[in-house]
Amino acid sequence: RKEVEQDPGPFNVPEGATVAFNCTYSNSASQSFFWYRQDCRKEPKLLMSVYSSGNEDGRFTAQLNRASQYISLLIRDSKLSDSATYLCVVNQLTGGGNKLTFGTGTQLKVEL
């Protein structure tokens, strides 16, 4: 089983739609979680961190469910500019440092 798993998509949605992505992780000792956005041929950029209490940033909401070992990202009122690949990242503490494991990414295409 992969350490971090995501549905690769693509998710094709009309502008204005609400779309949700999930990501599961296998290591229950994982410490922190993030969603990153990556545009074609660019480096990933931080979208938001994910907290147990859930957090919201504008149209984006992230949730963490430690019991079921998954995190989610909800995008409301999708814009064309939201088209990108969304990467789930899991951070484990190891040997005094951090091991960051990425999911394969979920591709989102927002259409007119």
Next chain:
Amino acid sequence: DVKVTQSSRYLVKRTGEKVFLECVQDMDHENMFWYRQDPGLGLRLIYFSYDVKMKEKGDIPEGYSVSREKKERFSLILESASTNQTSMYLCASKTTDLSGNTIYFGEGSWLTVV
């Protein structure tokens, strides 16, 4: 501005050549990482380091080695390049401080092995 700099953006190397990919960060981060990214496979961790001279294998270390002689520099070495190492390589750094959540990436190094 935090910067992670990968010195080589585009390289073409021959099979069997030794290849060095250099990464430098200017934020005094303890943690540095090397990933490769291939279509459909996402970012896969090759090696990471949490301190000078410390290194740990990631998920796909075979065919690679790393060097961290100074805190700011983390080098990825392909001892004998092969065509299946053609990929985009991303370097990243992050503080160990729990308040520092952001992972900073370089712009990527596109390596073609012919």
